[in-house]
Amino acid sequence: MSQAMMRVTVQRYRPEQDDAPFMQEFEVPYADDMSVIDALHYIKDNLDGTLSYRWSCRMAICGSCGYMVNGVPKLGCKTFLRDYLNTGLTVESLANFPIERDLVSDIGDFVEKLEEVKPYIIRQDAVSVQDGEHLQTPAQLTRYRQYSLCINCGLCYAACPQYGLNNEFMGPAALTLLHRYNQDSRDQGRDERIDIVNAEEGVWGCTFVGYCSEVCPKGVDPAAAIQQGKVESSKDFVMSKLRPRRSS
Amino acid sequence: MSKHSKQYQRADEPIFWGLFGAGGVVAAFATPALILITGLLVPLGVLQLDYASVNAFASNWFGKLILIAVIAFPMWHACHRIYHAMHDLKVDVARGFFKVFWYGMAFVVTIAAGAYLIAI
Ligand code: SF4
Ligand code: FES
Numbered sequence: 502m503s504q505a506m507m508r509v510t511v512q513r514y515r516p517e518q519d520d521a522p523f524m525q526e527f528e529v530p531y532a533d534d535m536s537v538i539d540a541l542h543y544i545k546d547n548l549d550g551t552l553s554y555r556w557s558c559r560m561a562i563c564g565s566c567g568y569m570v571n572g573v574p575k576l577g578c579k580t581f582l583r584d585y586l587n588t589g590l591t592v593e594s595l596a597n598f599p600i601e602r603d604l605v606s607d608i609g610d611f612v613e614k615l616e617e618v619k620p621y622i623i624r625q626d627a628v629s630v631q632d633g634e635h636l637q638t639p640a641q642l643t644r645y646r647q648y649s650l651c652i653n654c655g656l657c658y659a660a661c662p663q664y665g666l667n668n669e670f671m672g673p674a675a676l677t678l679l680h681r682y683n684q685d686s687r688d689q690g691r692d693e694r695i696d697i698v699n700a701e702e703g704v705w706g707c708t709f710v711g712y713c714s715e716v717c718p719k720g721v722d723p724a725a726a727i728q729q730g731k732v733e734s735s736k737d738f739v740m741s742k743l744r745p746r747r748s749s
Numbered sequence: 750m751s752k753h754s755k756q757y758q759r760a761d762e763p764i765f766w767g768l769f770g771a772g773g774v775v776a777a778f779a780t781p782a783l784i785l786i787t788g789l790l791v792p793l794g795v796l797q798l799d800y801a802s803v804n805a806f807a808s809n810w811f812g813k814l815i816l817i818a819v820i821a822f823p824m825w826h827a828c829h830r831i832y833h834a835m836h837d838l839k840v841d842v843a844r845g846f847f848k849v850f851w852y853g854m855a856f857v858v859t860i861a862a863g864a865y866l867i868a869i
C-alpha cells in the first residue's frame with residue numbers, strides 16, 4: 502500500500518543567507534491525526550534539518566506554536582492536516598511580529614507588554630501567612646476565571662489590525678491579563694494599572710473588530726475584556742472629573 | 750526595567766465613546782425605520798405624512814427630545830466611526846485637524862438641530 506502524501510508549503514527565512522523570506526514546498530506523509538506540528542517534525546527529521554519553529558507541549562497549553570496557517574493565526578498542535586485536504590496547507594510565522602528565523606517570530610514586544618500590566622496580585626494591606634488563605638466565592642471566581650485561561654500564544658496579536666497598524670497599542674492579551682487582575686477580589690492594584698487602561702495605547706486603541714476573540718484557541722474572549730475595560734475607563738473618567746485624582 | 754517609567758496619558762475617548770455607543774443604539778433601532786419612512790415610503794406615496802401632524806409632534810417637548818436623539822446621536826456615531834476608519838485606512842495625516850473636523854461636524858449638527866427644534 503502506498504503512503505498518501507500531502508504538500509505543505511512553509512515559510513523560510515535564514516537571516517544569515519536570505520535577503521527576504523521565501524516559501525518552500527515539502528511532501529509529507531499524510532495521516533488523519535497528523536497536526537501541523539507533526540508535519541513540521543517530519544520535515545525537520547527527514548527532509549530538512551535546518552527548519553526552525555517553536556513548539557513544546559503539543560497539547561495547546563504552552564502557547565509556543567502559533568503560526569499563520571493559510572493566513573489565519575492558529576496553534577500548530579491544535580490544527581490538523583485533515584482540515585486542509587481541499588485547500589492546501591501553507592504555514593508562515595505569526596503576522597504583526599518580526600520574523601526571527603523561518604517560523605520563529607520575535608515576540609519580545611508582546612512579552613514586554615504582558616509584564617507591563619503588573620500581572621500579579623497587588624495588596625495595599627499586607628497579609629501574613631498566619632491569616633490563612635484568601636477566600637473567594639464562586640461568583641468572585643467567575644468574574645475573572647475565563648480571562649485567566651490565556652496561554653500567551655500571541656494569536657490575538659497576529660489577528661489584531663490595530664496592533665498591526667501601531668504596536669504602541671497594548672493589544673488583546675495584555676489588556677485581558679490586566680483586566681483579569683483588576684477583576685480579582687484578592688487584588689488591590691487597580692490604581693497602579695488604571696493609567697494603562699485609560700490611555701490611547703490602552704483600551705482606547707481598540708475599535709472592537711473582534712477577530713482576536715475569534716482566533717483565540719482557549720475561548721478567552723479578549724475583545725470582551727477590553728470592552729469591559731472601556732466601561733471601567735469611562736467610569737474612571739467621570740470620577741476623575743468629580744473628585745480630584747489621588748496622588749500617585 | 751526602564752519600560753516601567755513609561756508615562757501614559759489619559760485619552761479623551763470616554764466622551765466620544767459614550768456618544769458613539771448611544772448613537773449605535775439609536776442607529777440600530779430607529780435609523781433604518783426612519784430611512785424607510787422618510788426616504789422611501791413617504792416619497793413613493795405609500796405613506797402619508799401631513800405637515801400639521803409632523804409639526805405638532807415637533808412642537809411638544811417629548812417630540813423634540815425624540816427628534817434630537819434620532820438626529821444627534823447617530824451623527825456622533827458616524828463621525829466617530831469615520832474618524833477611526835481614517836486611521837484604519839492609514840490616513841494618519843493631520844489627526845488633530847480631522848478630530849476637530851469630524852467631532853466638530855457632529856457638534857454643529859447637534860446645536861443646529863437643537864436650535865431649530867427649540868424655535869418650532
Ligand atoms: S487571549 Fe487567547 S489568543 Fe490571545 S494570547 Fe491568550 S490564549 Fe492566545
Ligand atoms: S506546542 Fe504547546 S501550545 Fe502548541
